Amino acid sequence: MAERTESNQPAAAEPQPARGRPRDAGRDRALLEATVAVLQESGYGRLTTAAVAKRAGVSTATLYRRWRSKEDLVVGTAVRWASDLGPQPDTGSLEGDLATLLRDKAETLEGPGGRLLHVLIGEAAHNEALARVLDTAIIQPVRDRAAAVVRRAVARGDIPPLQDAHVLADLVVGSMVSRLFLTPDAAHPGPADGPSSGEAAIRELLPFLLRAVGAQPG
Template sequence: MGERTESNQTAAGQPPARGRPRDAERDRALLEATVQVLQESGYGGLTTAAVAKRAGVSTATLYRRWRSKEDLVVGTAVRWASDLGPQPDTGGLEGDLAALLRDKADTLEGPGGRLLHVLIGESAHNEALARVLDTAIIQPVRDRAATVVRRAVARGDIPPLEDAHVLADLVVGSMVSLLFLTPDAAHRATADDSTSGEAAIRELLPFLLRALGARPT
């Protein structure tokens, strides 16, 4: 079967419900295969046939779930984002901020990071992928960061901020820079037997606390 390229995606990148009930394990296998093929071949090199083969299913099975390669990538991003749990309330700004940084580090070093690479590269000329980058990945981070800020203000940990979402820009920008763009990040991490993400958290946490105006404890 030839590669389908037309965009027929439904709301939130999800395929329409039809026929017999979906097999959740098969869906997950296809989503994981999509991330793996994207990592190896990029968006331009991804084909539904390659994903189906990696997942051990037929292309007909894949097309019953997603109508095109674009729908498949969008659906993968939406499903992956929906698997992320809620931001915990640790009772203090430092704990909340450390949890947020750890969540972002885990994201960028795992499947979410590989998806982010692909979506950023393609979003400049693909409106559907740009939309899912914003709604499924960027906005949830902004909302979680704003929650951390509002909790801290309510507790008196920091003075009020004009824009509670500013923390997300600091977290995402700094994490992407340290984990994706800094050549010696891996060296700094292995020097003390920690991961790149853990090294980034140690580096960023004191800076972000000062930037937010955290009062000394």
């Protein structure tokens, strides 16, 4: 198979310049977006690399130069969308930090990352590799950000120390997934001049989460 042949080729020595044209970031992005679209339409079981390549407007050889298999492609897509979450800014207050974290998570769940997560949640129950990437690439970054929010709040004296700061991340992820994926009314956008489902969820959840970690809304 083409991908096996490519993966078995010896890597070039470090001092030597790379041969061929550099990777096209636009094609990478097109392949990632096509993967999410095909996953949403067909599910993991019926996804094929040929369908993804066709949707992205590239050859399968182009896809295989980036990912060796369907599983590598899906895992790589999950990692890329998770990395789009970015670093947690320090707003100077627990309420501001937590609102930013909730907003970033809402934007992720309402965009391509959310569609990808929908598929991974179902597939991860019987696919160990995807279960690992669901944890390490999607859940763990939120847990790390939530822990940083808690550490800053404790250092400022906003809240008492927590025995397990990662519990806040579980509350953030669990509550946002429940509101945006599992609650029928929240899963559909409201009026054009009203708040999005994510913004509405943030307004409801932020006061509760502040109290849960020992603070009071401002």
